[in-house]
Amino acid sequence: MNDVVICLFGAAGYDKSAQGLAGAGRRLADELGGRLRAIVVGAGAATLASEVAGVVDSATVVDQAELAEYHPEFCLSTLAQLCGDLSPRAVLLSNDAYSQELAPRLAHRLGGSAVGDGVEVRVHGDCLRVVRQVYGGKAQAVIELKRKPAVVWLRARSFAPAPRRETASEITQAALEIMTDSRTRVVERKREETGSARLEDARVIVSGGRGIGGPEPFTTELLPLADLIGAQLAASRAACDAGWVPPTWQVGQTGKKVAPDLYLAIAIAGASQHMAGISEAKNIVAINTDSDAPIFKHCAFGIVEDYRKVVPLLREKLAALQK
Amino acid sequence: MNLLVCLKQILDPEIPARDFRVDVAKREAERGAANLVTNIFCENALETALQFRERLGVGRITVLSFGAATAEDSLRKALAMKADEAALVLNDGHPHPDPLTVARVLAAAIRKLGDFDLIMVGREAGDWGAGQTGGLLAEELGLPCVSFVDRIENPDGKLRLKRQTDTGWEMLEAEPPIVVTITNDEHNVPRIPKVRDVMTSYRQPLVQWTLDDLGIDADEARAGNNYYEVVDLSVPQKETRCEFVTGDTLDDRTEAFARRIHAVTSAL
Numbered sequence: 001m002n003d004v005v006i007c008l009f010g011a012a013g014y015d016k017s018a019q020g021l022a023g024a025g026r027r028l029a030d031e032l033g034g035r036l037r038a039i040v041v042g043a044g045a046a047t048l049a050s051e052v053a054g055v056v057d058s059a060t061v062v063d064q065a066e067l068a069e070y071h072p073e074f075c076l077s078t079l080a081q082l083c084g085d086l087s088p089r090a091v092l093l094s095n096d097a098y099s100q101e102l103a104p105r106l107a108h109r110l111g112g113s114a115v116g117d118g119v120e121v122r123v124h125g126d127c128l129r130v131v132r133q134v135y136g137g138k139a140q141a142v143i144e145l146k147r148k149p150a151v152v153w154l155r156a157r158s159f160a161p162a163p164r165r166e167t168a169s170e171i172t173q174a175a176l177e178i179m180t181d182s183r184t185r186v187v188e189r190k191r192e193e194t195g196s197a198r199l200e201d202a203r204v205i206v207s208g209g210r211g212i213g214g215p216e217p218f219t220t221e222l223l224p225l226a227d228l229i230g231a232q233l234a235a236s237r238a239a240c241d242a243g244w245v246p247p248t249w250q251v252g253q254t255g256k257k258v259a260p261d262l263y264l265a266i267a268i269a270g271a272s273q274h275m276a277g278i279s280e281a282k283n284i285v286a287i288n289t290d291s292d293a294p295i296f297k298h299c300a301f302g303i304v305e306d307y308r309k310v311v312p313l314l315r316e317k318l319a320a321l322q323k
Numbered sequence: 324m325n326l327l328v329c330l331k332q333i334l335d336p337e338i339p340a341r342d343f344r345v346d347v348a349k350r351e352a353e354r355g356a357a358n359l360v361t362n363i364f365c366e367n368a369l370e371t372a373l374q375f376r377e378r379l380g381v382g383r384i385t386v387l388s389f390g391a392a393t394a395e396d397s398l399r400k401a402l403a404m405k406a407d408e409a410a411l412v413l414n415d416g417h418p419h420p421d422p423l424t425v426a427r428v429l430a431a432a433i434r435k436l437g438d439f440d441l442i443m444v445g446r447e448a449g450d451w452g453a454g455q456t457g458g459l460l461a462e463e464l465g466l467p468c469v470s471f472v473d474r475i476e477n478p479d480g481k482l483r484l485k486r487q488t489d490t491g492w493e494m495l496e497a498e499p500p501i502v503v504t505i506t507n508d509e510h511n512v513p514r515i516p517k518v519r520d521v522m523t524s525y526r527q528p529l530v531q532w533t534l535d536d537l538g539i540d541a542d543e544a545r546a547g548n549n550y551y552e553v554v555d556l557s558v559p560q561k562e563t564r565c566e567f568v569t570g571d572t573l574d575d576r577t578e579a580f581a582r583r584i585h586a587v588t589s590a591l
Contacts (some may be wrong), residue, residue, distance in 0.1 A: 077433035104455035107422075134556070143551050184467050188494035189488075240507075298565075
């Protein structure tokens with residue numbers, strides 16, 4: 001079987017990530033000469049399925065009560081059951097936290113091989129090969145998956161969407177016997193306050209690092225600057241580990257992978273694990289006291305100065321330019 | 324409560340990119356002058372375990388590593404941080420075995436070590452960053468798994484796991500035994516062991532096994548590539564030349580910097 005399955009969560013909607021995933025799936029299915037099938041899980045699945053039906057060859061909706069909200073064991077057994085029935089050549093997921101959590105276990109249940117954070121999927125003879133960054137973004141590896149199916153979670157936002165077809169594919173409603181697993185249950189969910197848009201979708205990002213020195217300057221210095229240029233705020237792992245800002249702000253290898261037009265790094269040295277999160281930024285610019293800071297190796301332009309002196313002045317200058 | 328923490332020794336990921344080289348033929352990073360360190364997320368896991376035990380007042384912590392002989396240093400450091408027992412499975416096979424091999428070896432070693440309530444691993448490693456050990460280990464052991472946990476509590480005898488999501492956090496209640504993967508947050512920054520404890524750690528017992536001691540297919544484990552194989556490793560050349568803004572005064576330089584930022588943002 002040469003079919004490709006994409007797994008989507010209804011709650012996220014047909015966002016850039018879902019569009020990229022469908023695009024990647026479409027091209028891989030065409031190359032393999034198979035069909036592209038979507039499995040859409042959870043609350044909002046029916047709506048998302050009707051959107052994605054313009055790109056895939058068939059879509060399955062599973063939105064029964066037990067799956068409305070994400071639960072790792074329920075979701076895993078559902079995907080394993082549905083993917084098992086379709087016996088695909090490849091299963092593709094996005095790189096959101098839930099997909100990352102599920103993918104290796106899904107591969108194990110299907111007798112396949114998983115690999116994650118892929119930026120490219122290649123067909124190589126009978127095998128699939130996936131390109132990904134390793135060593136915190138310092139190197140790039142090509143990984144050949146030995147078992148079938150190949151279960152791959154992708155940096156889905158960086159994949160181009162696929163054109164919509166004239167006729168939408170058939171949508172099936174699945175009703176499964178879900179093995180309830182009482183060993184874990186979610187008792188509380190909390191959304192952190194974020195700005196107006198998701199960090200991953202932001203076109204301009206102002207980000208602070210260890211050199212910021214405390215939580216206050218994020219509010220008093222960086223926030224007004226970000227507001228002025230329509231930017232989202234972000235931070236390095238050091239700033240998050242210090243407890244200055246919430247972990248959801250973290251950009252890097254294990255944080256958010258962002259792709260803004262402008263990434264303004266303030267008092268961030270530029271460790272490779274941080275750079276791995278901004279490799280797709282169009283313009284990286286920095287304010288740092290150390291002209292040898294690794295961040296400058298990736299910058300289009302920069303200023304060597306203490307941010308405490310530059311940022312207030314920069315706000316004045318930018319405000320004047322915007323008039 | 325019996326806790327087991329898996330530790331991986333890796334090449335120091337903080338080495339600057341300019342000093343980083345790969346051996347293309349062997350498809351691995353060159354050691355160069357870099358130190359070997361314990362993967363940070365594994366240390367976050369150990370720190371989370373230590374703090375959980377401090378809150379409980381009781382509990383044993385066992386640390387386990389699958390790696391080269393040098394991985395003993397990671398285990399000794401963990402003992403110095405006050406883990407109780409340590410075990411090393413010596414890897415004399417593939418230098419970077421695939422994630423399923425690692426999970427199978429760890430699962431076999433865990434079964435040999437005894438019964439554990441919580442099996443803790445780092446969310447991923449700073450070298451290959453596969454992020455699969457926890458999930459595959461849970462499947463090998465037939466246990467549930469919760470990923471990206473940053474805090475473990477035990478109010479009224481129930482295990483509570485706080486974990487990070489893309490938009491915030493979730494609290495899960497769990498029945499042991501369970502596998503968790505640990506991520507970093509402000510509360511689990513690893514402690515620095517006392518020098519005296521580091522010295523005494525070298526006199527503490529350490530269990531050492533070879534792949535032949537675990538009752539698994541040792542040849543398959545040594546091959547380490549039944550699940551996946553790295554077929555190419557390269558260092559992309561993409562350094563750009565940074566243009567530092569110039570000017571006699573801070574005001575001039577900031578003006579130049581502001582103009583360039585404005586040029587980008589006003590075009591959006």
